[in-house]
Every structure is written in structure tokens, then in C-alpha cells.
Amino acid sequence: MLSLLKGEGGTNFIAWGITGSGSFIRKSFEVLKRIKERYGVKITTYASRAGEEVARMYGILDRIGEISPGRHYEELITEDVAGASCTYSGRFMLGRYRLLVIAPATSNTVAKIVYGISDTIITTIASQALKGGVPIIILPSDATEETEVPCYIDRERCTNCMECIDKCPFGAISELNCIPILDLMKCHGCRVCELTCPEKAIFCFQKAKIKIREIDRENIEHLREMEGVTVVESPDQLEDVIARTLGESY
Template sequence: MKRIAWGITGSGDLIKETYDIMVDIKKKSNIEIMVFLSKEGETVMKWYHMWNDIQKDFPNFKTDAGPNSPFIAGPLQVGHYDALIIAPTTANTVAKIVYGIADTLVTNAVAQTAKGSTPIYILPVDQKRGTVKTYSPEGREMVLKMREVDVTNTEKLAQMENISILERPDDLYDLLGISKDQ
């Protein structure tokens, strides 16, 4: 059985798509998924009216009480999990990872996991220059312009050791060996 640690940051962009895919993967496989949320991840789940869903679909999820609480960095570092997935990932979290700041549960998990051999997969929301379409919690379409600094940080993240970039939520199917149409 595969064990995956899935970290959720405060990104509203791609949260619904990513969440639906992870629920689908959970239903189609025997992959054990341990979910943990940054403080902002918890805020966004509530803002997007998904708080009840996460409690139902992933009842043993963990929330950020500090950079090392709950203690998940150790099990990630020693290989208790087959992979660490951070999806979706805010520009703030990407910047902190790129510059070695490990002051939240998610950024500390990445920093400590990178010291071991557990692979890290990150889905940044700010990947390409230009604009992207996303949706508000009410489902209204919005167009956001990507900032140069955020895209540059994503490019730096892609060069870091033991970190692979996911381009879109659907990449999770291939990563975990699950058929989308199963």
C-alpha cells in the first residue's frame, strides 16, 4: 500500500479541482492519504464551503499548530510516506520554500522531507506568465494576472533538489498510477 502525505495551503485557485481529484484517487485505490492543512488552508476550505467535505472525506486530517506540530516532518524524512504532495500551493508558500523559510507546518514539512529521500511534488498556482482563469467561492469566473516574482519563484522551485513540479491537478492521476477514467 502506498502512503501519501498531502498538504493543502491557502490557495483558492485549483483547490476544488485538486480536492475532487484526491477524493477520486482515494475512492479508486488503496492509497492511504494523510491530509494536513496550513492555517490558511483551513481558512480557504471554509471560505470555499469545503470544510464539511474534508471532515467527511478525510476525517483524520491535521491542522497547523506550528512549524513542527503536529509532528509529520520526521515520518516524512525517514520514508514512512512514499511521497509528499503540496497541492495547490500559494505563491507565498513557494517563495518560503525557495528561500529556505520553514516557519509553517507545510514549509517545514517540505524543508525536512527534502533532507531525506521521500519525493516531493508541488502544484504551484503561479506557473506561467500572463493571466489565468479561476473561480471565486461562489463559482464566478475571475481572471488573475501572474506576478513576475511569483512565476520566477516557481521556476526556482523547479530547480530545487528532490522537488518535482506538477503542472495541473490532473497530473496527480499519473503520479499515483491511477486511471482518470477507471
């Protein structure tokens, strides 16, 4: 049975925290977008440094404006914007948000929340949300044994034609020793390379199996036991719990 503490204050604001995991990130974005459209809520997006990088390479960062267009309480707040003291975390103590959604949450983030460590923008706002009585919904990246990997070049299929270098609008692919090299730190996940490669040698967001460590399973269970925290296991469940928290079920 899923249970949540009801947010107080009647505000129409929710916060979304992005960590450095690609698993579920694209589906989580679509969930938040539908929630915004259905309920008219204002969404503040908080991203750790790793979260900002991953959001870019999975094609989400360039679309953040669709849910957080930049107005008050609809900003994209990164570590560089918030500063080392995370000045925006005070919003949670003031009860401005109905809830905080952290999706996906890396195993590192889960462990830090469980053990009370607040050294990133996401773990800091989680700590402040708990202190301020703001419900938290968390989708751990290790909730399932499946993940998505960012764009990559299949060397067995690639014929080194170099067409992808010219096609990439962000200069993320370059030539090194007559081989095209994809730099994920420049990749925006637009999939232009994948869609235009004549050899079908580039793949984006392919499914992959992972082995969940026992320590990560244990931390997720500890997370479930925390007051004010609800753990979900899929984007569909995430959407359902958010909807019920906002007063309506899909």
C-alpha cells in the same frame, strides 16, 4: 519531461498539504479522492491556518473526512494540532510517506520552499520531505492566469430581500444597514445561498483572471530545478503524475 524520485519503504501513505489558495483547491480535493478510491492509499491532510480557512470557505473542510477520516495516518493535521514545532513532520524523515502533494501552493509557499524557509506547517513538511527523500508534487496557484473566487453578493442584482440570511445554515450572512453582508470567515461554501437566492444575486466559485507577477514566475522555475520536486500545471496533470508515481498510468 516529468520526473520523480521513487519513494522508499513501500508504504501506502501519502500526504496532502493545503495552503491559503482557493485556486484549484476543489479540483485538487477531487483528484485526491479518486486516488484514494483507486489505490486504497491512506491520506494525511496537512493544512496551514490560511489553508484551513480557505478549505472551509470553498466547501472542502467539511468533506475532508472523505479522504482523511481520522484514523492513524488519515488525520487532518492543522497548525493548532501540530504545534509550533510541527511534531508530525518527523513522519517524513522516517520515510512513512510515498509522496507529498502540495496543491494548490500559494506564491508565498512556493517562494519559501525555494529559499528554504520553514515557518508554516506546509513549508516545514516540505523541508522534512526533501531531507527524508520523499518526492514532492506541487501545483502552484500561479500555474495559470485563472482562479476561482469564493462566494460573493452582486450588489447590482441584490434587492435586499434578506432571504439569504434565513437560508444560510452557518450564519455567514447578516444584515447591516438594511444590506445583507456575507462573512467569508463563517462561510462553508455550501452554496445554499447561491441556489436559493430569488434574484440570482449570489455567486460561488466564479472564474477570474489574474496577472502573474514576474517574481512568481521565476520562483516556479526555481522550484522546477529542485531535486525531488515535480511541478505540475493543472489538476489533470497532478492526477496523472500521482498515478504514475504509484505505479500505474491513467
